Amino acid sequence: MTNQKKLLLIDGSSVAFRAFFALYNQIDRFRNNNGLHTNAIYGFHLMLDNLLERIQPTHVLVAFDAGKTTFRTEMFADYKAGRAKTPEEFREQFPYIREMLAARGIAYYDLAQYEADDIIGTLAKMAENASENYQVTIVSGDKDLIQLTDVNTVVEISKKGVAEFEAFTPDYLMEKMGITPTQFIDLKALMGDKSDNIPGVTKIGEKTGLKLLLEHGSLEGIYDHINEMKKSKMKENLINDKDQAFLSKTLATIDTQSPIEIGLDDTAFTGPDLEKLAAFYDEMGFVQFKNALGGEAVPQDFDVAYTEPSQVTEDHFSSDDFFYFEILGDNYHIEPIIGFAWGNDKQIYASTDTDLLKSEAFQAALSKAVNIYDFKRSKVLLSHLGIDLPTANFDARLAKYLLSTVEDNELSTIARLYTDLPLETNEVVYGKGAKRAVPEKEVLLSHLAKKVKVLQVAKPVMLEKLAEHSQSELLFDMELPLANVLAKMEIAGIKVKGQTLNEMAVENQVVIDKLTQEIYEMAGEEFNINSPKQLGVILFEKMELPLEYTKKTKTGYSTAVDVLERLAPIAPIVAKILEYRQITKLQSTYVLGLQDYILEDGKIHTRYVQDLTQTGRLSSVDPNLQNIPVRLEQGRLIRKAFVPSTEDAVLLSSDYSQIELRVLAHISGDEHLIAAFKEGADIHTSTAMRVFGIEKPEDVTPNDRRNAKAVNFGIVYGISDFGLSNNLGISRKKAKEYINTYFERYPGIKAYMENVVREAKDKGYVETLFHRRRELPDINSRNFNVRNFAERTAINSPIQGSAADILKIAMINLDKALVEGGYKTKMLLQVHDEIVLEVPNDELVAMKALVKETMEAAVELAVPLIADENDGRTWYEAK
DNA sequence: TGGTTCACG
DNA sequence: ACGTACGTGAACCAC
Numbered sequence: 055m056t057n058q059k060k061l062l063l064i065d066g067s068s069v070a071f072r073a074f075f076a077l078y079n080q081i082d083r084f085r086n087n088n089g090l091h092t093n094a095i096y097g098f099h100l101m102l103d104n105l106l107e108r109i110q111p112t113h114v115l116v117a118f119d120a121g122k123t124t125f126r127t128e129m130f131a132d133y134k135a136g137r138a139k140t141p142e143e144f145r146e147q148f149p150y151i152r153e154m155l156a157a158r159g160i161a162y163y164d165l166a167q168y169e170a171d172d173i174i175g176t177l178a179k180m181a182e183n184a185s186e187n188y189q190v191t192i193v194s195g196d197k198d199l200i201q202l203t204d205v206n207t208v209v210e211i212s213k214k215g216v217a218e219f220e221a222f223t224p225d226y227l228m229e230k231m232g233i234t235p236t237q238f239i240d241l242k243a244l245m246g247d248k249s250d251n252i253p254g255v256t257k258i259g260e261k262t263g264l265k266l267l268l269e270h271g272s273l274e275g276i277y278d279h280i281n282e283m284k285k286s287k288m289k290e291n292l293i294n295d296k297d298q299a300f301l302s303k304t305l306a307t308i309d310t311q312s313p314i315e316i317g318l319d320d321t322a323f324t325g326p327d328l329e330k331l332a333a334f335y336d337e338m339g340f341v342q343f344k345n346a347l348g349g350e351a352v353p354q355d356f357d358v359a360y361t362e363p364s365q366v367t368e369d370h371f372s373s374d375d376f377f378y379f380e381i382l383g384d385n386y387h388i389e390p391i392i393g394f395a396w397g398n399d400k401q402i403y404a405s406t407d408t409d410l411l412k413s414e415a416f417q418a419a420l421s422k423a424v425n426i427y428d429f430k431r432s433k434v435l436l437s438h439l440g441i442d443l444p445t446a447n448f449d450a451r452l453a454k455y456l457l458s459t460v461e462d463n464e465l466s467t468i469a470r471l472y473t474d475l476p477l478e479t480n481e482v483v484y485g486k487g488a489k490r491a492v493p494e495k496e497v498l499l500s501h502l503a504k505k506v507k508v509l510q511v512a513k514p515v516m517l518e519k520l521a522e523h524s525q526s527e528l529l530f531d532m533e534l535p536l537a538n539v540l541a542k543m544e545i546a547g548i549k550v551k552g553q554t555l556n557e558m559a560v561e562n563q564v565v566i567d568k569l570t571q572e573i574y575e576m577a578g579e580e581f582n583i584n585s586p587k588q589l590g591v592i593l594f595e596k597m598e599l600p601l602e603y604t605k606k607t608k609t610g611y612s613t614a615v616d617v618l619e620r621l622a623p624i625a626p627i628v629a630k631i632l633e634y635r636q637i638t639k640l641q642s643t644y645v646l647g648l649q650d651y652i653l654e655d656g657k658i659h660t661r662y663v664q665d666l667t668q669t670g671r672l673s674s675v676d677p678n679l680q681n682i683p684v685r686l687e688q689g690r691l692i693r694k695a696f697v698p699s700t701e702d703a704v705l706l707s708s709d710y711s712q713i714e715l716r717v718l719a720h721i722s723g724d725e726h727l728i729a730a731f732k733e734g735a736d737i738h739t740s741t742a743m744r745v746f747g748i749e750k751p752e753d754v755t756p757n758d759r760r761n762a763k764a765v766n767f768g769i770v771y772g773i774s775d776f777g778l779s780n781n782l783g784i785s786r787k788k789a790k791e792y793i794n795t796y797f798e799r800y801p802g803i804k805a806y807m808e809n810v811v812r813e814a815k816d817k818g819y820v821e822t823l824f825h826r827r828r829e830l831p832d833i834n835s836r837n838f839n840v841r842n843f844a845e846r847t848a849i850n851s852p853i854q855g856s857a858a859d860i861l862k863i864a865m866i867n868l869d870k871a872l873v874e875g876g877y878k879t880k881m882l883l884q885v886h887d888e889i890v891l892e893v894p895n896d897e898l899v900a901m902k903a904l905v906k907e908t909m910e911a912a913v914e915l916a917v918p919l920i921a922d923e924n925d926g927r928t929w930y931e932a933k
Numbered sequence: 934t935g936g937t938t939c940a941c942g
Numbered sequence: 943a944c945g946t947a948c949g950t951g952a953a954c955c956a957c
Contacts (some may be wrong), residue, residue: 248943259943585955586937607937609956614938639939642953669949671942678951681941689940714942714948768947777947838944850948854942858949885942886949 058189061181061321062111063174064102065194065674066162067119070151072195072212073097075145079830081143085341089141095150095338101193102158104217109191115321116155116162117173125167126305133277133305134250150338157331159324161316166749168312171199175308175309180318188318193219198247201238201308203227233267233859240273241511243303252302255295261290273303317362347892356475357925360395360402366410373418374398374510376450379432380502381489385676386431387659395502402506404499413440421446427465429534430664433541445538450509452533453516455665456525459830463665465505472512472519477504524825534663534825536862538883539869540662547657548679548882548890552649554695559645562637570633576627583634586613599625636688644683644692651677657699662884668847668893670826670855670862671886680885696929698892704925706879706898708905709888709933711920712737713857714770718917721823721852725909731917738763742801745792765792769803771855772846807849814848822855860919861887864912871904890929900924 074094077084084093084151106114115646126133155162165173174192181205190207192199200222203209210219224235233241244263246254258266277296278461283289292299329345335344363370377396381389394411395404396419410416420443426432428451431632433443442913454463456469461467469477482499484490492498520526573582577596581588590611593599603620604611615635621628651658663673674680683689698705715737719727730740735751742754742762754762761782779789797804811833815828819829828851832844865884872879879897883890889909893901902923909921926932 246943254943258945259945267936582955584953587955609936612937635939639953643940643951647952663950667949671949673950675951678941681939682953683940685941709942772946776945781947784955837944842944842946846947857942873944876956 058187059113059424060109060111061113061177061188061190061318062105062109062115062323063177063190063192064105064114064116064307064675065174065196065649066116066151067170068195069092069101069116069212070098070148071144073101074141074147075835076882078834082583086337087929090150090338091147092150092338092340094144094147095154096340098151099154099216099343101212102160104784105193110189110617111323113188113318115173115177115316116160117170117177118152118162119169120164120166123167123380124169125309126169130301130305132251142850150334153510154331154334157334161321163314163316165314168309168314171196172309172312173314174199175202175310176206176312176314177318177321178202179310182206184318198242198250198306198308200227201235201306202310203235231264233264236404237267237272239303239306240267240628242306243273244276246302246607248838250305253298254296254302255299256291257288258291273299278573279358315382321649327607332831355478358402358500358503360397362405362499363403363410364407366403366413366415368415368418370403370415371396372398372400374425375419376425376427376506376513377420377432378427378502378505378509380498381431381435382484382492386434387653387661387676389435391435391500393498393501395506397506397510398512399502404506406495406498408439411436411441411537415577417441422784425450425509425513426523427451427505429539430541430544430662433538434545434673437545446534447530448513448517449529449534449537450512450516451665452537453520453529453714456529456533456826457516457523458827458829459668460831465508466511468516469508472515473508475504475508475511477508491534511621523827525827528825532859532862535715535866535869537664539865540664540884542869543883544614544659544661546880546882546892547653547659548892549656549699550648550652550658551695551697551699552652552656553737555645555649555692558691559641562641562645566634569630569637573627573630573634577628584638586610589613589631591626593621593628597625597627598763599628628690628762636686639710640683640689640692644689647691648677648695660883667858668828669851670858671821672884679883684933690930690933693930693933694928695928697885697927700894702896703892703894704898704927705882705929705932706891706893706901706905706923706924706925707929708869708891709885710857710861710878710907710909711922713860713887713919714853715766716915716919717823717856718770718803718806718853718916719917721856722802722806723916724800724806725815726800727803728916729840734737734918738766741796761792765796770848770850772807775848792855797904811845811848812853814844820848820852822852824859826855826859828855848886860912861889861909862907865889867912868905868908871908875904877901890932891930 074097077093077097081091081093084091086092095105098205163173178190178192181190183813188206190585192202192207192209193373197211200209200211203222203224209222213220227233227235227238241263242252244255244258244266246252247259266276270279277290280289280292286782293879297341332344375396375398379394380392382392383389391408393404393406395402397403397772420436420441423445425448426446427449429446429449436443450468451463454468464479466477466479469475478501483493483497521531534679570583573583577592581592582783583589587610590613593613594601594604594611597623604617618628618632620630649656658677658679659681660674661676663675666673682693719731727746730737738759739754742748743751745765746758746760748754748758764778773793775786775790775793778792779786782789810820814830814833814854818833819827821827828863830844830848832840833848835841835844861884865881877897879891879893879901881891883887891905893903905919906923910919912919
């Protein structure tokens with residue numbers, strides 16, 4: 055349609071607020087020369103870019119709230135009362151956002167006594183009723199505007215960052231919540247809104263509100279039928295709060311007839327005034343935006359001179375060289391080196407000829423401590439060529455991980471964060487998915503040379519930041535030495551007997567086939583049992599199992615294990631399905647899945663990802679050897695396939711006992727928890743005694759201990775009554791009691807939690823015992839859920855992270871002891887609080903002592919560290 | 934590609 | 943009143 059007009063209406067106040075908090079963690083980076091904060095301006099700009107590009111509007115208007123008093127406050131003095139004060143860093147940016155809009159040719163408007171909502175509502179209504187054909191998009195961070203969605207009006211609510219939105223149309227709203235846009239107002243009238251201080255009806259939340267609306271259609275409908283309702287607390291609340299409910303409805307209703315003095319024509323998008331905009335960018339210090347203006351400007355790339363040598367001598371190397379080795383995919387155990395580059399700030403070399411690496415000169419250069427990006431990957435790659443890479447003195451990838459876990463640790467990211475060099479991403483240079491391929495040589499070598507250049511420039515910047523964070527030791531004494539240990543473990547691999555797995559596969563398949571037939575029969579039809587969607591339909595529609603047992607997911611009914619377990623007693627098919635789930639999981643992920651990873655040497659070589667987790671733990675991929683079944687016997691049998699690589703050796707497993715609770719005892723300094731560990735008490739029994747007031751350990755029943763154990767877990771995770779009640783299947787009230795008593799009896803723990811959250815709010819991050827840092831940008835979020843999550847994270851991360859640090863130290867020390875002692879024993883696996891070693895029989899006695907001693911002495915805490923050991927001919931037996 | 938489920942600490 | 947336990951990876955389905 056040629057005459058189609060597109061109107062974009064933006065809730066400026068709410069979007070600016072979103073932008074401010076989306077970039078809050080980087081607030082110090084966003085300041086112009088005058089010290090003005092610019093994060094909200096910048097974020098607003100990004101969001102506009104995204105919207106203009108995507109929607110291509112012909113008309114745009116940004117509406118702002120006018121001031122503190124509105125017609126709503128006249129009706130209800132407390133409207134929006136109790137809101138936190140707008141931070142000054144935010145307020146100061148407001149005039150500049152308007153300046154930016156003016157320079158970009160975007161209309162903006164506010165109206166005394168009215169909110170941005172009302173302006174938007176009025177214009178949207180005008181557009182719906184206009185004789186011309188308008189397609190309207192409303193953008194806000196505030197869900198209230200959903201009530202404005204209509205035939206030609208989409209309401210997009212920003213979800214995350216500046217580019218993710220949830221688009222509401224009347225159909226989508228119906229599908230998602232089962233209500234119309236008008237009913238959305240009624241829902242808010244019932245629920246109220248804490249952030250606007252709209253009261254609503256006591257004790258009615260979204261669930262109850264939706265139920266009432268489904269039944270009665272509207273707020274008015276509910277009160278028309280109130281007398282027919284059964285006596286209940288809810289009915290009483292509805293009656294008592296009737297006036298409040300209708301007041302809330304009025305407050306929540308957006309005024310689509312507000313007396314605005316502008317019309318649709320005034321919102322026409324004229325495009326930017328380039329001169330004004332350039333001056334504005336200069337004032338704000340927005341270099342990238344400024345460059346993008348000129349057309350020629352944004353350097354998408356930079357040039358770097360390099361040489362491609364046909365052979366190398368020692369003259370090609372210097373002690374300050376950086377080395378970079380490239381592969382196309384992720385799995386460096388099976389991928390070949392496609393090219394490499396090295397050099398310093400004077401000279402860079404690049405090549406695709408791996409024979410160069412085998413030269414004496416190259417090997418000599420690599421035998422010294424190198425500057426590198428991804429030492430572990432490089433060491434493994436070179437090992438395939440028979441080349442040793444013993445040590446590094448700097449690894450830019452690990453350094454980036456320690457500095458911040460918010461973004462990935464790719465070189466393009468490092469370039470963006472720590473240099474002015476715009477390095478293209480690997481995805482741009484090599485393509486992605488099926489299109490990934492080695493580019494022509496000049497392109498490849500030039501890209502590799504640029505990487506070396508970026509590394510050279512970034513290193514001093516990163517070193518300085520590490521020092522600022524007190525993280526230099528963490529890099530040089532922990533992550534770098536660990537990378538070496540992990541490389542050796544990955545190269546060693548663990549032997550897995552395909553034969554054993556094969557036998558299990560055959561046995562399992564018989565059971566699976568039988569279960570499949572039984573389930574089909576009981577269901578009365580064949581369907582895909584693996585599809586939660588199809589299964590949900592069978593259980594809850596065809597077989598009409600009670601819906602109270604399930605919860606809704608986005609795609610249908612939940613068929614998760616906790617749901618099925620509750621259904622099992624009333625429907626025999628469910629027990630079969632549980633059995634089916636368990637065994638097919640084993641079959642596909644482990645029994646069959648693992649076989650694909652057994653290489654020609656009969657071993658599995660996992661990769662430990664050292665730069666991923668938010669807490670400092672490792673992760674394990676291709677395959678994941680950190681989640682091999684152990685809890686259920688049937689799954690545990692998988693471990694029989696994991697064996698030593700020689701006949702005369704065993705597997706030795708050693709794991710820390712209760713390391714996270716010990717770390718918590720240390721960090722919190724809680725005297726009771728410390729005492730319990732010092733006495734060598736069973737910690738869950740000890741907790742049970744204190745929390746449930748039991749005098750003697752022998753009077754603690756298994757159930758008491760189980761409950762106490764759940765409480766202890768909860769404490770480590772940043773407890774909530776809901777989580778605990780869910781886990782233990784007890785009421786929330788009961789769970790709340792447990793928690794309160796726990797905090798009374800362990801005041802040090804309570805104090806720790808309060809302190810760590812306070813500190814996180816203050817600094818924006820938390821730290822482990824060894825200065826590993828986790829940034830928590832959401833810790834001051836206005837969103838209850840988001841903030842609570844960040845608070846639990848603040849509690850958990852130092853505990854989980856310090857425990858991870860401790861095992862890392864133990865691994866480094868143990869590796870050193872193995873090398874120095876000339877042992878043949880090899881470390882093979884790490885599973886968060888456990889290490890698995892392959893030990894020749896004649897070293898077993900010595901090794902048991904050495905491993906235990908090394909793990910227990912890794913660090914000195916206020917409580918003892920204890921490691922328990924087991925050995926056997928298979929991992930199954932080493933339990 | 935995102936959602937769901939389930940394996941581990 | 944809100945709607946949650948912390949940290950991961952892989953298989954499978956459905957779009």
